[in-house]
Amino acid sequence: MDKLTILLPAIPLLSAVIISLFAGGQRRRVARISTGFSTLTLLVAIATLALYLRHPQPTQVWLGASWGSLYLDPLACIMALGVAGISLVVHAYSARYMAEESGYTRFYLLLDLMAASILLMVTAGDLVTLLVAWHLIGVLLYFMLGHDTRRATAQRYAFWTFFTYRLGDLPLILAAVLLYQAYGTSSLPLLFERIAAAPDPHTVFGLPLMTTVGLLIALAGFARSAQFPLHTWLPYTMEGPTPVSALMHAGIVNAGGFIINRFAPVFVHSGDALHVVFAVGLVTAILGSVLMLTQNDIKKALGYSTMGQMGFMFVECGVGAFSLAVYHLIAHGLFKGTLFLSAGGVIGDARKHDGVPHDEVYTFVVERRPVASRMPWVVAAIITVVVPVALLALSHWLVGGRFVQQQGAVILLFFGWVTGAQVLFATYRLRAESPWKTMALIILSLIVVVAGYTVIEHAFDLFLYPDRALSERIFVAASIPLATFEILVAILTVATVAGWLAAYYTNAKRGKGDGRPSALRLAFYSLISREFYIADIYAWLTQTVLGLSQRLNVWSRWV
Amino acid sequence: MTLKLTLIALFLPLFPLSMVQNLILARLRAPIVRAALLLLWPQLGVALLYTLQPQIPAFIVTWALLSAGFYALRLLTVRDLGLWAAFLASSALALSWGLAVRGVDVTTLRLFVFWFSLPAALLVLLTGPLVRRLGAAYAGLFTGIVERQPRLAVVLTAVVLSTIATPPFPGFFALLDLLRGLGNAAAVGVLGVWLLWGWAATRILQGFVAGSGREIVAPDLAKSSMLTYTAVLAVLVAVGLQFTGGGL
Numbered sequence: 001m002d003k004l005t006i007l008l009p010a011i012p013l014l015s016a017v018i019i020s021l022f023a024g025g026q027r028r029r030v031a032r033i034s035t036g037f038s039t040l041t042l043l044v045a046i047a048t049l050a051l052y053l054r055h056p057q058p059t060q061v062w063l064g065a066s067w068g069s070l071y072l073d074p075l076a077c078i079m080a081l082g083v084a085g086i087s088l089v090v091h092a093y094s095a096r097y098m099a100e101e102s103g104y105t106r107f108y109l110l111l112d113l114m115a116a117s118i119l120l121m122v123t124a125g126d127l128v129t130l131l132v133a134w135h136l137i138g139v140l141l142y143f144m145l146g147h148d149t150r151r152a153t154a155q156r157y158a159f160w161t162f163f164t165y166r167l168g169d170l171p172l173i174l175a176a177v178l179l180y181q182a183y184g185t186s187s188l189p190l191l192f193e194r195i196a197a198a199p200d201p202h203t204v205f206g207l208p209l210m211t212t213v214g215l216l217i218a219l220a221g222f223a224r225s226a227q228f229p230l231h232t233w234l235p236y237t238m239e240g241p242t243p244v245s246a247l248m249h250a251g252i253v254n255a256g257g258f259i260i261n262r263f264a265p266v267f268v269h270s271g272d273a274l275h276v277v278f279a280v281g282l283v284t285a286i287l288g289s290v291l292m293l294t295q296n297d298i299k300k301a302l303g304y305s306t307m308g309q310m311g312f313m314f315v316e317c318g319v320g321a322f323s324l325a326v327y328h329l330i331a332h333g334l335f336k337g338t339l340f341l342s343a344g345g346v347i348g349d350a351r352k353h354d355g356v357p358h359d360e361v362y363t364f365v366v367e368r369r370p371v372a373s374r375m376p377w378v379v380a381a382i383i384t385v386v387v388p389v390a391l392l393a394l395s396h397w398l399v400g401g402r403f404v405q406q407q408g409a410v411i412l413l414f415f416g417w418v419t420g421a422q423v424l425f426a427t428y429r430l431r432a433e434s435p436w437k438t439m440a441l442i443i444l445s446l447i448v449v450v451a452g453y454t455v456i457e458h459a460f461d462l463f464l465y466p467d468r469a470l471s472e473r474i475f476v477a478a479s480i481p482l483a484t485f486e487i488l489v490a491i492l493t494v495a496t497v498a499g500w501l502a503a504y505y506t507n508a509k510r511g512k513g514d515g516r517p518s519a520l521r522l523a524f525y526s527l528i529s530r531e532f533y534i535a536d537i538y539a540w541l542t543q544t545v546l547g548l549s550q551r552l553n554v555w556s557r558w559v
Numbered sequence: 560m561t562l563k564l565t566l567i568a569l570f571l572p573l574f575p576l577s578m579v580q581n582l583i584l585a586r587l588r589a590p591i592v593r594a595a596l597l598l599l600w601p602q603l604g605v606a607l608l609y610t611l612q613p614q615i616p617a618f619i620v621t622w623a624l625l626s627a628g629f630y631a632l633r634l635l636t637v638r639d640l641g642l643w644a645a646f647l648a649s650s651a652l653a654l655s656w657g658l659a660v661r662g663v664d665v666t667t668l669r670l671f672v673f674w675f676s677l678p679a680a681l682l683v684l685l686t687g688p689l690v691r692r693l694g695a696a697y698a699g700l701f702t703g704i705v706e707r708q709p710r711l712a713v714v715l716t717a718v719v720l721s722t723i724a725t726p727p728f729p730g731f732f733a734l735l736d737l738l739r740g741l742g743n744a745a746a747v748g749v750l751g752v753w754l755l756w757g758w759a760a761t762r763i764l765q766g767f768v769a770g771s772g773r774e775i776v777a778p779d780l781a782k783s784s785m786l787t788y789t790a791v792l793a794v795l796v797a798v799g800l801q802f803t804g805g806g807l
Binding site for chain 2: 064065066067068102103127128131132135136139142146149150152155159162163166167170173174176177178180181186204205545546548549550552553556558559
């Protein structure tokens with residue numbers, strides 16, 4: 001088990017060394033060696049998980065005296081498997097995709113080093129190893145995104161990403177230093193034991209230590225996972241090669257969810273930090289989704305879609321559903337990776353034939369042809385409201401009755417209900433040939449999705465947090481006073497229903513006005529199309545700092 | 560500020576005394592002499608500090624941070640590689656006062672300044688091959704060397720990364736050790752300086768390595784030179800791992 005743990009980051013590192021020293025720059029050989037080692041890494045990750053399932057006991061391996069330890073627990077096992085799997089797919093895909101590009105060996109070298117760094121991060125057993133890996137990922141990503149050295153835009157956005165990642169590195173370093181100063185150890189398991197014994201030995205910056213550390217870790221996660229307002233780099237990283245986009249959107253960007261899970265024992269004592277995580281995640285989810293809807297560039301739309309998903313991931317963390325965030329990040333990684341890697345093929349096929357089946361969904365959405373009949377709206381409304389509630393409540397009750405007593409679970413159920421209701425409402429608007437059949441099929445799909453998600457998430461929770469008391473304490477830490485909670489839920493409900501009514505009203509009114517949008521609407525649209533001017537503010541700040549630097553140099557005569 | 564401290568601050572550079580070091584570096588032409596000066600100058604400061612043993616007032620940490628921040632900020636718009644290395648050294652070496660105030664032993668302080676002055680010295684040495692090939696070691700003048708002189712580009716990138724305390728280079732662990740002993744506000748200041756180094760590094764690298772640039776026919780760095788630089792950096796990493804102990 002110990003040896004397998006060491007092999008996880010060591011194999012891709014060895015691959016990097018071999019291809020840079022012995023492959024002689026031969027493209028096919030480079031790809032074969034690197035993909036071969038990547039396959040081996042995946043096999044080791046599978047074996048590690050299998051062995052852990054047989055002997056579920058976390059282990060820590062020390063390679064150095066004071067740092068360089070690896071820690072294998074459920075979170076590390078599952079993350080290593082996900083990372084190794086996505087890394088292998090990207091390796092195999094890049095063999096042909098990058099064939100025409102210059103710097104082929106350099107690309108595979110960086111890919112291997114990146115895989116090694118991510119695996120080191122997820123298995124890090126002490127603060128220093130974690131910091132080293134966390135830091136290296138940012139540096140390597142900079143070079144991967146700027147792989148095409150001739151394109152100025154690729155270099156510009158690689159820099160944006162690097163700078164934002166550095167902004168996220170520094171709070172994590174400070175958090176690590178504060179933890180070390182307070183508890184005198186860098187070993188993560190030992191640190192968590194000492195935190196459990198004495199959570200708040202003193203205050204820092206006027207706040208309890210755990211709150212400060214929690215906020216710093218959250219800040220590190222925000223930068224890495226493109227949370228508002230540190231999100232501007234994400235949609236523009238498409239300037240890098242597609243395999244890098246896939247790797248980034250499927251794996252690297254999820255690091256925020258991982259780091260919060262890794263420091264779960266800190267967040268148990270840091271409810272305030274979790275509330276901030278929730279608020280930032282919610283704002284990010286909303287803004288990411290809104291910005292996604294207004295893009296006319298499919299790749300930027302995908303980028304903002306990732307931003308929205310990351311927002312949801314942080315919302316899950318913020319309500320205390322840590323294991324759900326891990327499940328979300330893996331699921332999102334898989335589907336987003338698939339989207340990126342298949343994007344080229346889809347575009348190629350679409351140039352020959354659109355490939356869209358001309359069924360009732362197509363005729364309604366694309367051709368906007370009204371067809372056939374609708375079901376009675378009262379029936380549709382009842383189904384819309386009741387079915388999602390019944391499904392979600394029942395499935396959660398089945399897996400664990402106490403779960404639904406947590407505030408965080410109620411919020412997730414609420415989101416689930418809103419989503420399910422909107423799907424069913426869309427079905428009502430669909431005007432299908434056979435509305436009852438369509439509705440039945442969609443409800444069936446919803447049952448599969450909801451039940452599948454609930455059962456898998458529950459299994460994830462049991463696997464990741466076998467200490468049930470810890471899992472419950474996270475939910476408790478994330479909770480707020482009951483009265484405030486109920487008021488918030490009421491406001492959310494009113495806002496959601498008002499949104500639906502507004503959408504319905506707008507839809508019904510379509511084509512009846514003079515066609516000119518109101519000034520308010522135009523202002524809102526321009527605000528969104530300029531992406532809330534966040535990037536412009538950063539550009540202005542950058543120019544100001546550079547101007548100051550220039551003036552200081554002139555003033556001090558360059559010495 | 561006593562005379563003793565002023566003398567030491569000349570060698571463990573604090574602004575405006577640091578201007579002396581940078582002025583001398585600017586006057587010297589031979590890269591090897593400049594590199595030697597970068598290596599020896601701060602060691603002289605450490606030797607003076609432990610020989611004269613002055614009382615170090617607490618405010619000197621603030622001064623050191625301001626000095627380090629001042630040079631880090633100015634680094635952003637420096638395009639001459641030799642000057643960039645000198646400013647980076649001025650910024651990093653000022654931070655050694657954070658350790659001096661803590662009263663660390665002489666070896667720790669000697670190593671701290673060495674972890675930062677050696678990469679800066681290597682960078683100054685690299686100005687030699689750049690000037691011979693491109694006419695000047697000036698960012699933005701001839702870009703895209705990764706296409707035409709890949710070995711030079713790799714070495715330049717690795718050395719620049721070592722100057723800004725990227726792991727696994729020892730500067731990273733040395734900074735962790737420094738942060739461990741500082742107060743919280745001072746630690747935030749050091750992190751701000753570190754952030755500026757990273758920004759400046761990307762600007763200088765993009766000015767040499769990336770871009771299509773003007774065509775210039777020049778040979779790449781010799782394999783033997785590349786191996787020498789690689790060996791020095793590898794030894795730096797190995798020795799750093801041995802002596803820094805991870806920083807925390």
